[in-house]
Structure formats: C-alpha cells, structure tokens
Amino acid sequence: MTDNESPLLALVSQRARGRVPHDFWHDVPKVANPHPKPIQLIGGLPNYQFFPIKGADVQLRDAPFYNTTADTFRSVDVSSDSARIDIKAALQYSEVGGLEPLLEQIRGFVKRVVRPKLQSWEVQCTLGGADGIAKTFDVLVDPGDTVLFEEFTFVPVLGSLVERGGIAVPVRLSAVTEFDYGNELETLLENWTTLKPGLPKPKALYTIPNGHNPLGLAQTIEHKKRVIALAEKHNFAIIEDEPYSYLNFDKYGDPATSYSLSNDEFIASLNPSYTTLDTSGRVVRVETFSKIFAPGMRLGFVVADKALMPFYSGSAAVLTRSPNGYSQMFLNNTILQLGGVEGWIHWITKVRNEYLQRKNVYVGALLSSPAYTKGYLSPIDPSCGMFVSVVINVDKHPRFSGANVHELMELFYVKAVEAGVLVVLGRNMSVDKQLSEPRSNFVRTAISFVDTHDVLREAVNRLSEAAVRLFEDE
Amino acid sequence: MTDNESPLLALVSQRARGRVPHDFWHDVPKVANPHPKPIQLIGGLPNYQFFPIKGADVQLRDAPFYNTTADTFRSVDVSSDSARIDIKAALQYSEVGGLEPLLEQIRGFVKRVVRPKLQSWEVQCTLGGADGIAKTFDVLVDPGDTVLFEEFTFVPVLGSLVERGGIAVPVRLSAVTEFDYGNELETLLENWTTLKPGLPKPKALYTIPNGHNPLGLAQTIEHKKRVIALAEKHNFAIIEDEPYSYLNFDKYGDPATSYSLSNDEFIASLNPSYTTLDTSGRVVRVETFSKIFAPGMRLGFVVADKALMPFYSGSAAVLTRSPNGYSQMFLNNTILQLGGVEGWIHWITKVRNEYLQRKNVYVGALLSSPAYTKGYLSPIDPSCGMFVSVVINVDKHPRFSGANVHELMELFYVKAVEAGVLVVLGRNMSVDKQLSEPRSNFVRTAISFVDTHDVLREAVNRLSEAAVRLFEDE
Incomplete structure (x- = not known):
C-alpha cells in the first residue's frame, strides 16, 4: 500500500474482491490491419428504432407546490447535443455506473456544493440512497465484520448489513437532544476487546451526520473531526448517508432566516460533509435524488476514492445492473433546462424553503x-x-x-x-x-x-x- | 406440505426464508375508537408537489423504424383514472413488486398470451430479465446447491448463480443445430451420484426454451414434456427465461409466412411456455420488457405460484427496492394508449415483423x-x-x-x-x-x-x- 492509496482498499470484502465478470463480448482479437468500419453483430441490443417511444415533453413545476407549469422541455430520440441524454442512449443497455452526461453534472455539483478535500474522488450512480448503502456494505463487509451505527438510525439499512453477514454495533448518544457520541465512540474503540469480546474491530461507521434520521440534528464540525481522527486511528471507513443535508434549516425564531438565499449563501450555510475533512480517502458519501427530486426515480450516487469504483461497478453488475434510463435522461435534461448545476442548486433552495x-x-x-x-x-x-x-x-x-x-x-x-x-x-x-x-x-x-x-x-x-x-x- | 402446495416452497433457500423485515412503521396500535381521519406523519415521503416534474407528453412510434409520430399521450401529476399511473404515484416510494395498474395489465397479458395451466399463478415486477433470474436464484439457491444449464447459455446469469454460492452443471446438447437434451438430462439425473459425485441433486434447471441464446432455436413440445416429467420425478424447479419468444419466426422460405397476423394468429403461432404444462407450480417464468419495449426501462416480471411471491418481495426489499416509477408509468400508460392488452400484443407483432x-x-x-x-x-x-x-x-x-x-x-x-x-x-x-x-x-x-x-x-x-x-x- 503506497502513501496515496485509499485505506479502504485494504478493507474491501472478499466477496467484492473475488467477483469475476461473466462477460462474453470482450474478446475481439487485435489484428494488425483492422477494418476501418466494422459491423457490430456482438451485442443483443435492439436498435433504438425498435423502441415504442420517440420523444417526451416534460412539464416542470416552477417551485414546489406551484401548480402553474413553468417550463417544458423535449427529450428526443437522437440528439446532437452531447450534454443531453437522448432516448437512443437512455433506453438502451448502458454502463452500470450511469450515463456520462449525468455523471458529469453530478461531478460539477459535488465540486461546487460538497467540496471533498480528497483529490482522487469520483462518483458513480446508484439506484437511490438505500442502494448506495447496500452496495457500500457489499463492497466493504464480509460475514462476521462489524459496523458501527448511531444508536438510533434508519433501521432498514440494518437489513442490507445483515444480508452481507455484518454485525451492527450501536454507539450510545449522550442525549437525543444533542447529536454527540465522541466520548462514547472513543471509549468503545479504545476498549474494544473488553467491551465487545469476540468481535472484530469495526470496518465502518454508518452515520447520518446532517439531519439525522430520526433526530433531525447535525453533528458539529468538532464532532466530525473527532470521529474522523478515530477512524484514522482505528482504521475504519466512514459511510456518510446524506439524504437530508440540503433541506437545511435555521433554528426556530432565528431573525436571520432567509427564504431568498443566493446559491453561494446556501452552500455556505450547509453543514459540512465528512468528505471536506477526509484527506486519506476513507469516507464514502451516499446521496439520493429522492428528497430533492423524487423517490420513484430510484436514482442516487456515491462519492468515494476512485480506487473503489471498480468494486461498485462489480457490485452493480451482479446486484442491480444500471439505473434506469428514463430517470437519468429526465434528471439530466431537467438540470440542463434549469440552467445546469447553478439551476439545480437553485431548485434545491426552493425545496429547502x-x-x-x-x-x-x-x-x-x-x-x-x-x-x-x-x-x-x-x-x-x-x-x-x-x-x-x-x-x-x-x-x-x-x-x-x-x-x-x-x-x-x-x-x-x-x-x-x-x-x-x-x-x-x-x-x-x-x-x-x-x-x-x-x-x-x-x-x-x-x-x-x-x-x-x-x-x-x-x-x-x-x-x-x-x-x-x-x-x-x- | 399439502397436495396443493407449490413444490418450490420446499426448495426455497435458507437465505430467503431467514430474512426478517427491518421496517419501523408497521406497529400502529389498534384502538377501540380510532380517529376517522388520522393525519399521517409516519413515512418520510415527500408530498408529490415537491417533485419538479408535473406532467409528461410521450410521443409514440407508429411501428418500429417509422419516424413519423403516431400518437402522443399525457401523464399528469394527479389522475382520477385508476387504470392510469400518475406522477404522484409513479415518482413516490412504492411497493417493491410493482404498481397495481401495471400488474393488472401484466396479469391480463399473461392470461391472454402465456396461458399458464396452474390456477394459482401470480406476477411480480422486476428490474428486467437479469434481475428476475438473479432474484430467482436468490430465492431458490443456497451455497453448494447445483443448477442445471444448457451447455451454451447466456453466461452472465452464471454470475448471479455464483453470487448465491450455487454451482452450475451444464447439460450437453445432442448438436447445436437441434435444441434437444432429453436423453442427456435423463442420464445425468438417473446417474447423478455416479456422474456428479459429491454434488447435491439439482435445485433447478435454467432454460431459455424458445429462441435460445445463443442458438436461436426452440425446444419441441415433446422435449418440454420430457423435461417437466424429469423435474417432477427429480424434484427441481424450471426457471424459464423468455426474453425472445415473442420475436417468433417462420423458417426461411416458408410460403405461409405472414406479416399481418391477427392477435389470435400470433398467439397461436408462439412456442409454448413451460407454464402451459406445469400443473404443480414448479415453473418460474421470467420475462423482460427489454426486447419488445426497451432495455433502458429496467423492467420485467416473473410469473410463478403465488406462494413464492413473498420471497420475491423479500428479495426485492433488500436487493433492489421497487422498479423505477417512470418506466412503470410510461409502460402502463403506453399500453393504455395502444388500447390495452390487445394493443400491446399488436405492438409486439410489429416488432416481431x-x-x-x-x-x-x-x-x-x-x-x-x-x-x-x-x-x-x-x-x-x-x-x-x-x-x-x-x-x-x-x-x-x-x-x-x-x-x-x-x-x-x-x-x-x-x-x-x-x-x-x-x-x-x-x-x-x-x-x-x-x-x-x-x-x-x-x-x-x-x-x-x-x-x-x-x-x-x-x-x-x-x-x-x-x-x-x-x-x-x-
């Protein structure tokens, strides 16, 4: 392991490491004199002109709970604009990690809003937040491994952990009215063999740091720094589940509350991600479009060291395949229609308001x-x-x-x-x-x-x- | 096990049996005097008026490779027509097995076209054919179990089997020009302990009976009867993967070839499903919308004894969650626009042509x-x-x-x-x-x-x- 290698590589599960692709279409022989325009008879892909849908006009809402229609945009079967996703691409078989135009939008959003400290971060689409968590457990957790959880949590994720044979270890909060468990976590880790006899030290902490479910609270930056230092010392991953952070609040009665934040003001107001503190690549950030766009899209993404991405792809190839194309197309083209990343952020501020x-x-x-x-x-x-x-x-x-x-x-x-x-x-x-x-x-x-x-x-x-x-x- | 119980219930994997839901919202106490109009604060579901999309007009293609637009239909945010799927339902969290209007269309299609012999069949949506197969392996296969395969097959499904710890056992064909392996299968099963020492008898046969991939051939009805008799005798499931059967051909040069089959003629021309022969409930049929609509939808369904459906739901709850709502909405509403099941079948005949x-x-x-x-x-x-x-x-x-x-x-x-x-x-x-x-x-x-x-x-x-x-x- 070199200095620059993600510490999570050493934590990848045997399952994820051991997967071998069962492809059959990658063995085209290299020849000295290849044909300039080969005809492709390899893939069982239907030509897009078999698809019954030729185009779609989507009506956007101007703002949440506005019933006037603000704007309509068309998605066509074949587009010459490489930033758009057309029906030909959206409704075809596609890469498990997502279509490139959307990935590029997501990268722009992460760079502008999340601002990870690590240089080597990359994104990959998932089928929503729960899928992002499930794949992260799949990539990291072997049977018998332990994962730390805040004592109250979004319990359906425990099902995904159990599926991988993992064991959940809850960490007690000082009180439900303040979202702090630094002392408890440190004590637990420093006395692990005494307190958790027979259990291996944790592979990961699963946290909902901002807008915790169910408590609604955000960890302070000091708490996050303490947790990340403990993760460095005890070598575990931090799985940051962030469905809620963009729905960011002032305290009740705060005279400074504004419902007309600029994008810069909004971004500055957000509770920071663990990725803003992570210099070694041990944080996996899981996002979803369920809360700021819509749950039925079944679309989200993970942000992590790019060295982990092949394992996410391997997980997707066998567990879910690619996210559906309609959602990728309409999301990408909606973002374009809203004006790109800045328009997307502005939409989020309306939802937050x-x-x-x-x-x-x-x-x-x-x-x-x-x-x-x-x-x-x-x-x-x-x-x-x-x-x-x-x-x-x-x-x-x-x-x-x-x-x-x-x-x-x-x-x-x-x-x-x-x-x-x-x-x-x-x-x-x-x-x-x-x-x-x-x-x-x-x-x-x-x-x-x-x-x-x-x-x-x-x-x-x-x-x-x-x-x-x-x-x-x- | 009663006489009427699906024989597959006894073959369900320990994994699928052992899953416990990690829900937290089902414990509403029963009270003697419930409020007539309770306010729902349980679920973290965004109101549909948070969704940025308010409506969509979809342009249909009149027939494959026709570039004129035949027809346009609108999907609205709230529809009073219970046969339609509206945006409010499509883009919300929803049942893992699919939205009811679409399930009802699928049931109508299966009844009209597939015609299973079993009374107690039911359908459930999947995220496409590969997902249907993966979930079926998940439901049936424990580590160390064996599954029979035609010696040439769609090999990516082997990845899904390996994922569940299953062992693939190929069955030799008499020749690649005739899709027959009755003798070979019988010999293998009758001499299993000699031929496959140390391996348990098979839990299932995975078959692509009609339009086999890669061979393109269909098994004769006699072959299917022989296979199903062997399945009865040796107590294994038949997993029927059917992406291709609706793209049904006459032999080259057949003077009877018609490109204007009525729906009745088309249905009569199809190679029959194993479900038409199955009286005990040991066949699982896996379909996809990838070939007759479009792959990027990531949508398909399984047909099996309804007793198996809870295990498919359990698998979906932890592995994939629900299929995406756009695909369910647009497929359902496209079928309605085409005139219901008969229009859907007619579209398929155009694709087949x-x-x-x-x-x-x-x-x-x-x-x-x-x-x-x-x-x-x-x-x-x-x-x-x-x-x-x-x-x-x-x-x-x-x-x-x-x-x-x-x-x-x-x-x-x-x-x-x-x-x-x-x-x-x-x-x-x-x-x-x-x-x-x-x-x-x-x-x-x-x-x-x-x-x-x-x-x-x-x-x-x-x-x-x-x-x-x-x-x-x-």
Missing part, C-alpha cells in the same frame, strides 16, 4: 401547544431534513418508574391514534431496543407528506391532546 | 453466400429471437485435427475482424469451455442492432469473406 417553512410552522405550533406549556412534550428543533422528533417527557408522568419508558410511550401512541395522528416510536428506530430504551421517549414525525401547513397545525393539536391525555387521564 | 424480415434477409443472404455454397459455413435458421448463429464447418478445414476447434475458431474470428464484422464466439457462451469445445464451432451474430437490412447483407459478405479466407488462405 418549503421544508423550512413547514418546520417553523410545526415547531412553532408545538412550542405554543398546551402539552408543551405543561411540560409534557418538547420538540427537537431539527438542523435539516424531513423530520421533527418530539420528546415525551415521561419522567414527569405520575406512573414513571425509571424502567417503564416503553410502556408509557406505547400508551402515548394509543392516545395519539385515538386523537388522529400517526407517528413512529423512537424505539422502533433503535439498533438495540434494550440499550436505547432510556432514550426512547420520543416520536419521529414527518413534515414532508401532508398537503398543507394547516394539516401540520392540526397534527400538533392532536399530538398535544394525546400528550395531555397521557399525563392527565389517569 | 421487423425481426422476422431481418432474419429472413440475413439467413437468405447467408444461404446465397460463397462460403455457404462452398460448405464453409451454415446458418442455424432460428425459431425466434435476436440472434442467428452461424456454424463454421471446421471439420472440412485442411488443418482440422479433431482437437483444434477452438484454434480454428479463433483464426476465423481474426479473419472476421479483418473483414470488418464483430461476432461472439460460441465457446464464450459455454458453461464449461472444455466440455463444449467439440460443439463450439459457431459464432453468435445479433441482427437487432444495425440500422438497415443492407448492413445485414454487407455483414454476410464479410462473414463469407472471412470463412473463405479461413479455409483457403493457408
């Missing part, structure tokens, strides 16, 4: 609610994302015993369902329910799905009513 | 070529599909030793590259190159990709020239 308005309406309503006034609940004002978690102050409940957090939270959920509001219990988003029970006295609520701000206000009425009933009905 | 014309042009040119006249090559007139395999009669070569098939075929490929035509060596599509070498004296040529029939004629000139040089240059 609507989420920020929702967040402030919702947190404001919670802070004015009877249940808050009485001390029964407190919102965690989120740093970014689609979720506001609400702490239920069960320690003030007359029947609180110190050991019945779960019982009281289940009772709260019954009251909430009766009041007409459906939420997620914090406990159900923990890696280890027993470990996390003392800190499970919260619910995750999504502010993303309802149609109007009024529905959010009504949801708060119901949450408050449920909390009041929990504390006062007995 | 163009392939049949190409096939006849190409085979006709080969049969008129100098190399054919001199006995150096012979085309295998295919039953269906996108490929014409061409046998090189190396046994007539002056240097043929009986043991140098591969050497002469490599020399042929050098001559072909020099003449300006790129092909696939049959050997590279064998499961076991050594086993299949005596029958590897053919090349696979795709008639699907070139722009015009004239290019096919020129390709034949070059193939003929290469064969003449192979036989006469030394």
